[in-house]
Amino acid sequence: MGYIELMGISKSYNKQSNVLNGIDLTIEKGEFFVLVGPSGSGKSTLLRMIAGLEEISGGTLKISGEIVNHLPPKNRNLSMVFQNYALYPHLSVEQNILFGLHAKKIDKEIQRKRLEETAEMMGLSELLKRKPRELSGGQRQRVALARAVVSEAPLCLMDEPLSNLDAKLRANMRIEIRRLQKRLGLTMVYVTHDQVEAMTMGDRIMVLNDGIIQQVGEPIELYNKPANLFVATFIGSPK
Ligand code: ADP
Ligand code: MG
Numbered sequence: 045m046g047y048i049e050l051m052g053i054s055k056s057y058n059k060q061s062n063v064l065n066g067i068d069l070t071i072e073k074g075e076f077f078v079l080v081g082p083s084g085s086g087k088s089t090l091l092r093m094i095a096g097l098e099e100i101s102g103g104t105l106k107i108s109g110e111i112v113n114h115l116p117p118k119n120r121n122l123s124m125v126f127q128n129y130a131l132y133p134h135l136s137v138e139q140n141i142l143f144g145l146h147a148k149k150i151d152k153e154i155q156r157k158r159l160e161e162t163a164e165m166m167g168l169s170e171l172l173k174r175k176p177r178e179l180s181g182g183q184r185q186r187v188a189l190a191r192a193v194v195s196e197a198p199l200c201l202m203d204e205p206l207s208n209l210d211a212k213l214r215a216n217m218r219i220e221i222r223r224l225q226k227r228l229g230l231t232m233v234y235v236t237h238d239q240v241e242a243m244t245m246g247d248r249i250m251v252l253n254d255g256i257i258q259q260v261g262e263p264i265e266l267y268n269k270p271a272n273l274f275v276a277t278f279i280g281s282p283k
Pocket of ligand 1: 082
């Protein structure tokens with residue numbers, strides 16, 4: 045039994061044609077799983093359905109053995125990081141990090157302890173009183189990650205979290221995110237349209253095109269044995 049199981053998952057918006065078609069997929073606990081594909085292929089739609097932010101049109105979604113098709117996001121025990129950070133501009137770094145914990149009515153003392161540990165881990169201890177506008181792009185991204193980490197959710201979903209950063213910072217953050225995922229033993233579902241990001245970060249990768257799975261496998265498999273011309277071209281393997 046996998047940690048996340050998608051069985052025949054499909055999605056159509058406003059009763060129009062399907063943007064996802066019969067997706068069958070199992071993601072294991074502790075895995076760094078990358079969803080990659082061109083813009084418009086359905087990556088965000090799939091991730092948002094796992095998060096519970098988008099209604100599932102057909103099929104069954106299980107997390108940790110439980111059918112969650114109709115479970116609200118807050119009951120799915122997951123955290124999410126988006127492309128645009130989504131920090132609150134009027135709140136301090138500290139308040140931004142703790143925002144999600146307030147709603148969960150977690151004891152103040154425990155909140156403080158988790159905040160300190162997380163800030164330390166993410167190199168944000170000196171920045172807790174600042175506002176987002178007083179931070180660099182990389183620091184803001186780190187706050188967004190800290191907010192996910194502090195929740196202590198075992199499952200983390202990321203949607204193109206690095207696409208607003210410059211190339212050098214992006215390369216550093218890839219390593220940081222990987223290290224963090226390992227250290228915390230998170231199950232990660234990571235969306236990107238960047239082949240290099242997918243190939244360097246993923247334990248396994250799923251290549252999506254037009255709402256249809258092209259191939260699922262380890263980076264080396266996709267590179268050496270692309271399932272079709274689309275995968276070969278997209279991944280840039282020699283065949
Ligand atoms: P990706 O993240 O891979 O770029 P998306 O999941 O955002 O792809 O989009 C997949 C398809 O679904 C696209 O054709 C897009 O236009 C369509 N789509 C996404 N969100 C909506 C929406 N809220 N309403 C209608 N169509 C949508
Ligand atoms: Mg997207």
